[in-house]
Amino acid sequence: MNGWRVVVGADDAGYELKETLRKLLESDARVESVTDLGVDASGTTAYPHIAAEAAGHVADKSADRALLVCGTGLGMAITANKVEGVRAVTAHDAYSVERSVLSNDAQVLALGARVIGPELAKKLVDEWLDLRFDPGSASAAKVALIREIETGASK
Numbered sequence: 001m002n003g004w005r006v007v008v009g010a011d012d013a014g015y016e017l018k019e020t021l022r023k024l025l026e027s028d029a030r031v032e033s034v035t036d037l038g039v040d041a042s043g044t045t046a047y048p049h050i051a052a053e054a055a056g057h058v059a060d061k062s063a064d065r066a067l068l069v070c071g072t073g074l075g076m077a078i079t080a081n082k083v084e085g086v087r088a089v090t091a092h093d094a095y096s097v098e099r100s101v102l103s104n105d106a107q108v109l110a111l112g113a114r115v116i117g118p119e120l121a122k123k124l125v126d127e128w129l130d131l132r133f134d135p136g137s138a139s140a141a142k143v144a145l146i147r148e149i150e151t152g153a154s155k
Contacts, residue, residue, distance in 0.1 A: 003032030014069030051079035
């Protein structure tokens with residue numbers, strides 16, 4: 001893998017923070033490409049549309065990860081988790097971001113623009129880019145179980 005292929009998206013509440021984080025991602029050598037799904041400065045698209053589209057890119061493997069921003073991050077994560085094969089989290093501290101990837105192989109990080117400020121968000125995204133799930137870890141069996149539950153294979 002040369003670098004992360006990241007999709008970003010936000011609703012109107014998350015627009016400004018998304019723009020800050022998009023610029024950070026675009027200037028980061030660990031990132032191969034950034035696809036901005038919106039909204040733009042005048043946008044009012046409801047967050048479920050953005051989250052589902054972003055998660056779709058992760059599910060079809062046209063993106064490795066998605067970074068989503070709304071007021072709390074919660075609605076984005078809930079929606080993204082409805083797409084098969086996607087594991088999304090809302091995290092506002094470094095430990096949760098770390099564990100979301102290392103323990104749960106989460107590909108989508110949702111942040112709340114009304115919950116954290118831009119400096120903390122930039123720090124969390126910077127740390128997120130360094131994290132990779134280890135398929136040989138003790139957590140791999142749990143992630144496999146999540147997949148089985150999601151597809152109904154565990155019944």
